[in-house]
Amino acid sequence: MKTNKYRHICKDIENKIKSNEFREYLPPVKDLISQYTTTQATISKALRILKQNGLLSYEKGIGNKINDNQQKNISGLNIGVMLPVRPKETSEQNRQHMRLLRGFCSGAHFYNSRISLFINSDRKKEQSLLSRLAESRDLDALVYFPLTVDYFIEKSQALLRKMKFPVITRNFHNDHKICRIDYTDDDIMKEIFKCIPADLPVYFISINYPVYWVNNREKYFQENFKLVNKKSVIKNLKKMYSENHMHPRLLQMAGYQSLEANFSNLEFPCVMIGVNDAVALGAMQYLLQKQISIPGQVSLFGIDCSSRAGRGVIASADLSLYRYAVNCMKIIHCRQSRLTGKNVLLRLPVKIISPAGFLVK
Structure with a gap:
């Protein structure tokens, strides 16, 4: 109920700003508490959201100032x-x-x-x-x-x-x-590398396909890996991919075949990063077939991989649509x-x- 109340208060204050009922400054917090018959915590939460949205700014000793030109831009678009x-x-x-x-x-x-x-x-x-x-x-x-x-x-x-x-x-x-x-791909790789122990080998499972997001993720993988640990060996496992379209099943197969072709060269325990969710799922299938424990022996990262598809063992950079x-x-x-x-x-x-x-x- 509190959530509904503070959202209702946010909308009501926005409407009053738009209709010029509130001008320049909001009423004092005590007056808002009395007006909406609620608690100070609820009013504070509503005001915090309005400030985050750029509608208000606090002036010390004066109060909550309504930012210029907000009345016509905040709602009803x-x-x-x-x-x-x-x-x-x-x-x-x-x-x-x-x-x-x-x-x-x-x-x-x-x-x-x-x-x-x-x-x-x-x-x-x-x-x-x-x-x-x-x-x-x-x-x-x-x-x-x-x-x-x-x-x-x-x-x-x-x-x-x-x-x-x-x-x-x-x-x-x-x-x-x-x-x-x-x-951004840069932020994705930075967040992934914050989770990687410095003493483990890291493998980047990619595909040989000339699209911008594959190239970007490979580029930022190389950059962030060097920043984290210069001594570890970078092993970029690539499978040739020349299809006209990138169907998830084909990408999953590419991840599977990449590990299959390079399995004898891998060191365990290790970290693996799939260039996307489908490639990571293909890698997971091969590792489980080889009875490799995930995440015990391999910490496997996907990008925007659902917990259901990843069977609860793949870590994922959540890119929620x-x-x-x-x-x-x-x-x-x-x-x-x-x-x-x-x-x-x-x-x-x-x-x-x-x-x-x-x-x-």
């Missing part, structure tokens, strides 16, 4: 979300879309805003949609997911630059005038006027979820 839906979606891709939509709707609901969903199913439709949205006066912001990364880089930049409202995308490309919000979407909504509502036409990368915090008995420092 119409936010467009453009999602790619391909003809042959896998069940996992459908689940990812549902997680995103739940996060967007939850975040928008908190600010009394609404979501306008645009489905992008082919390249012609994407161009048509972007052209129409560039002229739109109804949207206050757009969260854009391209049909393919390459197509986004080549064809869509000019239309996105025409938008007179903030355009948010993921960290696909360092394009100017586009705000990017994402978990739901949390990503909620944070997008929070950033849009708190910084809307400062995001339009900006080339900024806002980094979301990465959490490591470790199973019991995991080898950590």
